[in-house]
Amino acid sequence: MTKKANSIFSTEIIVRPDDIDLNNHVHFTKYLDYFLAARYDQMSRCYKVSMEEFIGMGYNWVASQMTINYKRSLLLGDVAIVKTQWDSFNGAQVNVNFWIYSKKTNKLISDGFGVFTLIKSDSLRPVRIPQEIVEKYLI
Amino acid sequence: MTKKANSIFSTEIIVRPDDIDLNNHVHFTKYLDYFLAARYDQMSRCYKVSMEEFIGMGYNWVASQMTINYKRSLLLGDVAIVKTQWDSFNGAQVNVNFWIYSKKTNKLISDGFGVFTLIKSDSLRPVRIPQEIVEKYLI
């Protein structure tokens, strides 16, 4: 029995002038900001549990690990197409894949994955991801 | 004879998580980044002379002065509606007004104006704005 792969969702992020660095392309850390912005968008739009709802339930998501590969440059005047996919989860942690494409060229600019940990806002301690949340994300 | 006011153009900028600061609203300097991003968008889309074209002609625009008033906070999950207007020009400088609204509430978040100076890319010296550029912007 093979595990069905989870959905890949897509968000467009316009490159802003303040994202550009001294090499005249998007600054290398901004791709991770695009990844996070896409997750926020997709949490509410695609998974139907927004970050605000997590916070309202007394939870927060924090980054535990990021791995990113840089393939090509993204330039001013372009739009980033940021695709993300819930890869797997374990206890308090989820593994989320991402791919960033140029809207102009359709070429892969960057890819990688992030590990996020669910914590309780009051104790700041990790907490097992509730089953009802898991179900909403396994789509 | 009254001077006809120049057009006001509008650009939507999605608030990204990396725009939010320790006070849980958009960081006070990011509004100026939104203003600049809106100008870049409107230069190509509305005035039909993109920043890339200015650079191709051996010119660059640099900020000479910024004045910004903060009225209300813009929050994550909202979209900034950034309106700008070429107010006046004199030699190498233009005066551009801006108003930033919340898309959610339609309320004015921030307003102000910026003075930009046209320079030659090679000498970095100010240069009188060419008449054909002035005409494209007086719309």
Added chain:
Amino acid sequence: MTKKANSIFSTEIIVRPDDIDLNNHVHFTKYLDYFLAARYDQMSRCYKVSMEEFIGMGYNWVASQMTINYKRSLLLGDVAIVKTQWDSFNGAQVNVNFWIYSKKTNKLISDGFGVFTLIKSDSLRPVRIPQEIVEKYLI
């Protein structure tokens, strides 16, 4: 009788690569971030009332207006010398002057002033600056 001018304090801020923009100098909005960073430093080091203490007392400072003039560029490898001065106050608001110099050239890079408003953290409403705070800042 002339009013004695308030003290001018100075903070050094190292230019970081992520402060540099597509024009190969410090991004125009980063000077306001340098101004704010200098204020935080000087609040605790020079005025002996840190931002954390204000927050502990149930207060917060928010930006109400910023005016900044750009004179020269600050480059990577340089250090910003950020001087600030409490100019005047009125009710809930203070007017703070700033000057940013290059440590390498001693030349003035940028100057301006900011208006900050003291608010209550719970109500987010402006509150008259308490007399004991005023006295600590009038040095």
Added chain:
Amino acid sequence: MTKKANSIFSTEIIVRPDDIDLNNHVHFTKYLDYFLAARYDQMSRCYKVSMEEFIGMGYNWVASQMTINYKRSLLLGDVAIVKTQWDSFNGAQVNVNFWIYSKKTNKLISDGFGVFTLIKSDSLRPVRIPQEIVEKYLI
């Protein structure tokens, strides 16, 4: 025969208010900016080949991969101690380790490594790291 480990150098970076995000700690992407800022500092101060010299020789360094682990939060009012170490190199690429500590608590905040590629500024193509550069970095 064991390979002698390369030197670990250290740079202090003051946490600025604009580094703080909606969770009231240093934003997760800013640690990579601290890493890069430390490398720039150490390139000129410790290895005696500054980024400006690389650019003067017609070279540039670009990020090819970043892996970062988040252990603890770094807060406003603290200073990041950023340690980096040239781990290994291969052709056009170097592998650089980093560790970020809190100056206040001495605790490890974050660690990871980056892969940087040397490119020719004109062609933007990777280029084998010259032997004289390698020797300056193997200290």
